[in-house]
Amino acid sequence: MYKDELEMLVKFLGEDLLKEENQKKLQELVFSKIKRKEDFQSTHELLKTLESYELRDFLYSKLLESYFSIFNIIYEEGSLKYGDENYKVTIDNETFDSLIELLDESEINGEILFYLLSEDLKKRVEIIQQLISGRSKKEWNEEELKSFVKNLKPLTTRFFELLIEKGKMKSEEIMEILELKNKKSVSALVSAVIRNAPNDKEKLIFKDNEYICINEKYRNKIFEITNKL
Structure with a gap:
């Protein structure tokens, strides 16, 4: 095109x-x-x-x-x-x-790609280790995602749905839309999402430089689930 x-x-x-x-x-x-x-x-x-x-x-x-x-x-x-x-x-x-x-x-985000291409051998090894560790994480199935979304509190659900809609957002934008007082409130929401997810599962959200991002692998599926709830 x-x-x-x-x-x-x-x-x-x-x-x-x-x-x-x-x-x-x-x-x-x-x-x-x-x-x-x-x-x-x-x-x-x-x-x-x-x-x-x-x-x-x-x-x-x-x-x-x-x-x-x-x-x-x-x-x-x-x-x-x-x-x-x-x-x-x-x-x-x-x-x-x-x-x-x-x-x-x-699994590839800005930090990983940036250091993979750098000449800093130590950073490249660390990134490779991070990727290997990430590969050991288990995928989410649909029922697990449904259960996860249902267990989120109302404000965390709004935050999660916002990320699904936008894909990635800066903390300032999240604060404005959700009417939060400061960045600590945003960090608390990120922590709530991570805390509610099992440790052996792939990340659903992650930090990429100044952005908070949704894992694109699950974005459409979670969108479908939230629309049915």
Whole structure:
């Protein structure tokens, strides 16, 4: 879909896409909307066919920006930034093909991806250990999810439903919508969700930098359950 939009823009504008006045339109029509694995794959394949190195390099950097933004990581001029940390990185086509495949993995969040790509060996080992530990967690079945949701208190249920609707939210946004006094109240709700879940089960919510996120693996199923209650 967005690959076709980009292909049309390249056909009619060519290297004029490099002009500042066209870059905003390019961002609005294509790169700000690419979220799905299939769209990244098809767009990436299109970029590989472009003859103009300058245009291909520019569009590739925009595609990388879109990809990393999904994980709340900033990609800019060959650098990755997550929170207060940043480092230089080189991502070739084959590596990016592999990164796109990670979009299917619910365990991968911004912190994990950021440190997996870093040159800090200690951090990379810690992240691998974290992933291995996460793999040992058991999946939730539908009946377990139903029981979990039913046992939540009213305010925690509202918080949980809000996360399901939004996918990820900052504490400030949660405070405003739920009319909470401070971030400690948000932390208490997060703790309540975690506390009510068995220790051997996969996480339903997690913290990713400044965002609180729902586990996308269970998002649709929980949405269906809450609508039936």
